[in-house]
Amino acid sequence: MPYDNNPWCRDRKPSVRHAETDTMEYTNPISGVTKTISIYDPDDYARDVADDLATLTADGVTIYTVGLGAPVQSTTTVDAGEDPPAEALLEYVAEEAGGTGIAHGRYFYAQTGSALADVFELIASNIATRISQ
Numbered sequence: 001m002p003y004d005n006n007p008w009c010r011d012r013k014p015s016v017r018h019a020e021t022d023t024m025e026y027t028n029p030i031s032g033v034t035k036t037i038s039i040y041d042p043d044d045y046a047r048d049v050a051d052d053l054a055t056l057t058a059d060g061v062t063i064y065t066v067g068l069g070a071p072v073q074s075t076t077t078v079d080a081g082e083d084p085p086a087e088a089l090l091e092y093v094a095e096e097a098g099g100t101g102i103a104h105g106r107y108f109y110a111q112t113g114s115a116l117a118d119v120f121e122l123i124a125s126n127i128a129t130r131i132s133q
Contacts, residue, residue: 011041012078014085018044043089050097060102062130064123065090067109068116103130 011018020040027034054060067073073084087109094107106126108119 011039013082014043014078014088015082017047020044043085046089047092047097050093051099054098054102054104060098060104062103062105062127063094063097064105064126065094065107066116066119066123067107068113069111072109 018040020038022039023036024039025034026037050063054063067087067090072086072090074086075082075084078085087107091107094105096104098104106123108122110116110119
């Protein structure tokens with residue numbers, strides 16, 4: 001992976017899930033030293049933890065996520081065709097973590113802080129509906 005001002009903690013293809021043991025060769029552009037580095041990044045770790053949390057009980061744990069503001073939908077640090085990494089992660093945590101057969105939550109997006117009240121009302125309503133069932 002050439003040096004391209006990409007954040008050091010994430011690759012440019014967040015849709016590709018890596019295992020903790022996945023590595024690659026990396027040559028430091030300044031020193032020229034080549035080392036084997038892990039490509040298991042924070043996005044991979046967050047998805048693994050979400051899978052673990054979502055399956056804490058037999059029926060699963062319902063997780064709601066909220067994205068706030070334009071940076072959540074930014075694609076400036078990923079390759080063309082990739083979904084916005086922050087939003088993709090939030091959607092995964094709420095709607096896919098833990099696999100099938102469990103109660104999934106929902107992802108919400110709020111453009112501004114003032115829109116959060118509506119999002120929280122929707123979440124509260126959804127929780128109340130689940131409790132009454």
